Amino acid sequence: MSRYSKVRGWSEMIREVLMTQRMPPWHADPHYGVFSNDRSLTLKEKRQLLSWIDAGCPRGEGPDPLEQAYLETRQSSAEKSDWTLGEPDHILKMCQPQQIAANGVFPYVYEVVAAPIKEDVWLKGVDILPGNRSVLHHCLVFIKYPKGSPWEKENNEGGLKGCFAGYVPGYSPRFFPIDTGKFVPKGSKFIIQLHYTATGKPEEDDTKVGLYLASQPPQWELKTKSAFNTEIKIPAGAKNYTTAGEYRFDKSAVLYELNPHMHYRGSWFRYILNRPDGSSETLLSTPNYDFNWQTTYRLADPIAVPAGSVLRCEGGFDNSSQNPFNPDPSQSVVFGEQTFDEMFIGYFSFAESRVPAITVSDGDSEGSAD
Ligand code: HEM
Structure with a gap:
């Protein structure tokens, strides 16, 4: 978007990617959760942009603010380090x-x-x-x-x-x-x-x-763990093969981020928090999972997780020919590292109280550090 004429030149494509929901890339169902890195446009913003394109992209008066902004950005990025967060230690x-x-x-x-x-x-x-x-x-x-x-x-x-x-x-x-x-x-x-x-x-x-x-x-130690399932066997052509994985919090924690991970046949993904008091909350739902966008969903308000809660991830795979990303609908697919294999992993980051930093109990080490 380095100048007005460029944006106008792209306007038909902008209309198309908005209407087909390819852009902005954001896959969370707005009914569940509020995320600080939400890239979606509001209905009002979308209408405004589409109306502007429909009206022939009127330019307005005065100098082109995009041109000025582009020059300034180029200047400042030339002076900046390659590291977005500054030079590491x-x-x-x-x-x-x-x-x-x-x-x-x-x-x-x-x-x-x-x-x-x-x-x-x-x-x-x-x-x-x-x-x-x-x-x-x-x-x-x-x-x-x-x-x-x-x-x-x-x-x-x-x-x-x-x-x-x-x-x-x-x-x-x-x-x-x-x-x-x-x-x-x-x-x-x-x-x-x-x-x-x-x-x-x-x-x-x-x-x-x-x-x-x-x-x-x-004050808190941050960890990135997951709920996963490797026992997946997706039949050839299956339209909605479902699976689930769970993670139990033995200590109370504060949840910050969610990052669903599947491959090209991944179709939908949900995170559900089941608390020991019997209450249940859907934290994130991506009804149209897209492998090309491995978004980390950052909770706008971190969520307190009482000890004994279970974070359940549920998901579905579309191995049919109706899935345009499917590398080969005639193959049944199991868990594996390559993108033509499949995975089912729900990553999440959470903080636990720090002191003592970590001392491991004799039992199951996964999630039972205490
Ligand atoms: C109002 C918001 C946005 C509009 C109107 C928009 C528009 C577009 C358009 C017109 C294309 C070219 C598509 C094609 O040639 O097939 C595109 C591609 C792309 N956009 Fe966006 N975009 C938006 C937001 C974003 C955001 C927030 C990101 C990054 C976080 C992003 C990343 C990309 C990437 C990586 C591509 C190239 C890959 C692809 O074609 O799928 N866009 N966008």
Whole structure:
């Protein structure tokens, strides 16, 4: 939108993407939840934009404000760092840039990087800077707590049960919510998982991870966990194959973010919070899930979760030929890493009281850290 004539030139396409609900990219049903990063337009805004296009995009008087804004943005972004949140305190780098072949299907790449920190620290944020967005499909970062430490049982290196940080299409970096942080004990390592998809020409990628130190320990520890189900077997052609996964909160918590994850056959996804008092609340419903937009839905008002609550994720897959994204309706599909396989994972970020930081009980480690 660098000048009026450009927007006018795009106006018919703007009408089309608004009418077909391709833009703005936002998939939450407005009946459930309020989200601080809601990108949707109100009905009034949509009407105003469409009426302006219908009227032939009248220009108005005076200098073009878009031209001025564009010049200013270009000037300020040239002066800014590549890191949206500013220069990190520490940067995790791969041993060497990854070389990605022109064609093929690639297994995930894993790089293990020692934390460049000699003491226990709290982070106020983590950012991932993709080296080459055209070929990097996603990047997840896991923390590997030191061997023999009380946190070792929390290690989780595949992404199924949560992650330390992640970059996916639609990602926008930001610092952790106020008074929360992620803990990195000394001696920790980070595992960087990279998934590449071929572009038709050889590519190089040098993705980096930025760590931002908190100036003092926060009140709450932030965690990213998930409710998932790997036991999925979607028959060929099935129009609405449903599944569900659950996560039990053993400690009281405050919920901040929700991030549904399925692949191309993903059709709809819901998060339902069942509290121990018997009450139940739908926190998020995406009736038309879109794999190309891996949105993290940030709750405008974080939700208090009493101990004993169960967060239930429900979802459906459309493996029929009516799903335009379906790679092959004639195949039955099971859980797997590639986008032509399927996944069912409902990620969420929540804060738990920090002290003691984490001491692991003898029982089931998943969610039972106390
Ligand atoms: C009123 C709001 C918006 C309008 C009218 C709009 C309009 C458009 C149009 C006309 C296209 C080109 C479509 C094509 O060539 O097929 C497009 C593509 C795109 N837009 Fe938007 N957009 C809006 C909001 C957003 C927002 C908020 C984001 C990012 C968060 C976004 C990200 C993209 C991307 C990544 C593409 C290229 C991928 C694609 O074609 O699906 N747009 N948009």
